[in-house]
Amino acid sequence: MKIGFSTSVIQRGKTGVAQYVFALLRAMLPHVDRHEFNLFIFEEDLPLFAFAQGKMKFITVAEKFRPAVKNVLWHQIELPKLAKELHLDVLHVPSYRRMLWRAGCPLVATIHDLAPFHITGKYDWKRMLYGRIIVKRLARRQDQIIAVSQNTARDLAAFFGLACDRVNVVWNGIDHQRFQPGEVAEAKKSAAEKWQLKRPFFLFVSRLEHPGKNHIRLIEAFNQFKANTQSDWLLALGGSDWHGAEAIYAAAKNSPYAGDIRFLGFVSDAALPQLYHATDVFIYPSLFEGFGFPPIEAMASGVPVISSTRGSLREVVANAARTIDPENIADIAGALASMSGSAEERDRWRQQGFINARRFDWDANAAQTLAIYEKAIRRGKG
Numbered sequence: 065m066k067i068g069f070s071t072s073v074i075q076r077g078k079t080g081v082a083q084y085v086f087a088l089l090r091a092m093l094p095h096v097d098r099h100e101f102n103l104f105i106f107e108e109d110l111p112l113f114a115f116a117q118g119k120m121k122f123i124t125v126a127e128k129f130r131p132a133v134k135n136v137l138w139h140q141i142e143l144p145k146l147a148k149e150l151h152l153d154v155l156h157v158p159s160y161r162r163m164l165w166r167a168g169c170p171l172v173a174t175i176h177d178l179a180p181f182h183i184t185g186k187y188d189w190k191r192m193l194y195g196r197i198i199v200k201r202l203a204r205r206q207d208q209i210i211a212v213s214q215n216t217a218r219d220l221a222a223f224f225g226l227a228c229d230r231v232n233v234v235w236n237g238i239d240h241q242r243f244q245p246g247e248v249a250e251a252k253k254s255a256a257e258k259w260q261l262k263r264p265f266f267l268f269v270s271r272l273e274h275p276g277k278n279h280i281r282l283i284e285a286f287n288q289f290k291a292n293t294q295s296d297w298l299l300a301l302g303g304s305d306w307h308g309a310e311a312i313y314a315a316a317k318n319s320p321y322a323g324d325i326r327f328l329g330f331v332s333d334a335a336l337p338q339l340y341h342a343t344d345v346f347i348y349p350s351l352f353e354g355f356g357f358p359p360i361e362a363m364a365s366g367v368p369v370i371s372s373t374r375g376s377l378r379e380v381v382a383n384a385a386r387t388i389d390p391e392n393i394a395d396i397a398g399a400l401a402s403m404s405g406s407a408e409e410r411d412r413w414r415q416q417g418f419i420n421a422r423r424f425d426w427d428a429n430a431a432q433t434l435a436i437y438e439k440a441i442r443r444g445k446g
Contacts, residue, residue, distance in 0.1 A: 065099045065437055068152040068169075070143065072104065072125060072135055073159035077112050078304050078330055079271065080357050081159050081176060084212075086333075087239060088158070089116055091430035096120060099434070102150055104143065106130055123150075136162065144168055154437045154444075163202040170207040170444035172436060177212075177354025177375060178219040179276065200224050207440035210234050210433065212355040213376035230443075232436050235380075236355050237426030238364050242337050245366035245418070251341035258335075259328050265298035266400060267343040267367075269331060269358045270350065272301070274308025278349040278372070278390050280315045283325065285349075285396035289404075290321045292397065297324075297404050302339065304330040340365035345403045345410065349390045353377050359385060360424055363417030368410040370399045384420035386413055 069089070074082035092101060093116065101120040105113055107127050113120075123146065129138040139157070144167040147155050155167050158174040180196050203209065203224050209231050211217040217233050220226045255261040266286070270277045279301065286299045301312075316325045331339055340346070346362035352375040359369045359381055371381045372390040381387070386403060389395045403410055 065153045065434075065441070066102065066151060067099055067437060068102045068104065068143075068147055068150065068155040070104045070139065070155070070157045070162060071109065071113070072106055072130070072139075073157075073162055074109065074112070076109065077333075080355070083357055084174070084176070084236060085158055086112070086115075087237060087426050088430060088433065089113070089120070090239075091237070091426040092434075093119055095430065095434060102152065104146070139164055154440050156433075156437070160199045160203065163199065163206060165202060165205055170437075170440040171205065172208045172210065172440050173203070173206045174210040174212065175203070175216060175220060175354075177216055177352065178223055179352050179354070179375075181219065181223050182352045182375070206230070207443045208232060208436050210436060212236050213379055215376035215379055216354045232432070232439075234429055234432045234436070235424055236357065237429045238357075238360055238421055238424040239426060240364060240422075242333075243340065243361045243364035243421075246337065246341040248341055251338045254338055255342035259300065259326055261298060261300055261326060261342065263296050263298050264344040264404065265300045265326075265342075266345050266347050266370075266404075267300045267302065267339065267362075268347050268349070269302040269336070269339075270348070271303045271306040272309040272312050272327075273306040274311045276351055278351050279312040281390065281393055282347065282349050282396060283312075283315045283319055285393045285400060286325070287319050287321055288393060288397035289400040290324065293401050293405070295401075295404055297344070297400075298326060299324060300326045300328055300343075302328040302331040336361070337365060340367050343367050345370060345400075347396075347400070348372060348377070349388060349396060350374060350377065351390055353380075356380050360421050364421035366414055366418055368403060368413035369417050370396075370403060381417075382420050384413070384416040 074085050096119050103120050104123045106125050129135050139162045148168045152169045154170045156172045160175045163173045211233050217231050220231050346367045347370040348359045349372050356377050359371050362369050369385040371385040373387050386399050388399050
């Protein structure tokens with residue numbers, strides 16, 4: 065197959081969609097002897113794809129098309145032309161934000177979640193309108209759709225009315241070479257030097273997005289936990305600024321325990337595994353997820369997890385995490401107290417989480433995705 069793959073949705077590699085793109089393409093490398101992969105990549109993003117250099121074909125996209133509106137237009141006008149010129153058999157767009165109306169070849173899209181239907185104010189009104197109205201019409205033009213969880217597949221049926229024969233559930237994977245238990249003492253020393261994390265700490269890795277990721281309730285729960293227990297534990301928030309980040313910074317600044325809250329900024333791929341090894345408890349209180357990479361990465365790294373069960377999270381963390389109601393501050397604070405106060409509880413969740421993480425594998429994801437490309441081609445011919 066001659067496969068086209070749009071990478072412009074990775075936002076310089078700092079999002080969950082970016083991790084999906086990188087991991088899936090890495091898992092596709094063993095298949096390049098049988099299939100040709102054509103990657104459409106922004107000029108400044110080329111270094112991020114060094115792992116595929118010489119193995120997959122790179123088609124450079126001018127930086128002038130990076131802004132959202134121009135990027136949408138590039139996908140609808142320029143990308144279909146390129147697909148015809150390259151005689152692509154199938155074209156994969158790994159995000160609902162850039163799905164094509166037509167391309168002259170079968171279309172596959174990955175839809176990670178339908179958050180605009182679940183969280184009021186997640187985006188500005190223009191993006192909410194696009195996510196609720198335009199995307200619905202575009203989704204019906206795709207030959208096959210990959211949903212990263214059963215929860216997302218149910219949403220596609222409920223909100224878009226998509227037929228089940230075009231929706232394929234393919235769980236995201238975990239790179240088990242990167243995320244596995246490691247040397248704790250060395251990792252803690254590094255975290256202390258780099259981020260001043262010199263005491264036990266809770267970690268939350270997510271872009272700083274309000275209200276969707278629920279940082280402010282977590283900070284309020286941390287305040288309650290500290291007041292109730294007088295614990296010396298810290299709260300570390302890793303992630304780059306996003307919509308509503310200023311409200312999160314304000315909540316932390318106004319906390320009576322502001323000195324025990326650390327903002328780590330964007331945590332690079334290279335630094336993330338060691339940060340997990342240094343972490344005492346990982347917490348993920350998100351209000352909605354289409355999948356949720358971080359809690360599974362933490363589990364695979366041997367870290368006990370506290371997690372919301374909203375969206376796909378119940379499906380993903382299963383019975384291997386201490387679960388919370390993300391809108392109940394007292395419940396979150398109680399989980400913080402329980403986990404920090406009991407080494408036995410942490411060990412129990414650590415063991416269950418590690419077992420759970422083995423369910424998610426990128427090699428299996430790649431094989432299933434290739435089968436979906438073939439399915440889309442058959443539908444196109446039909």
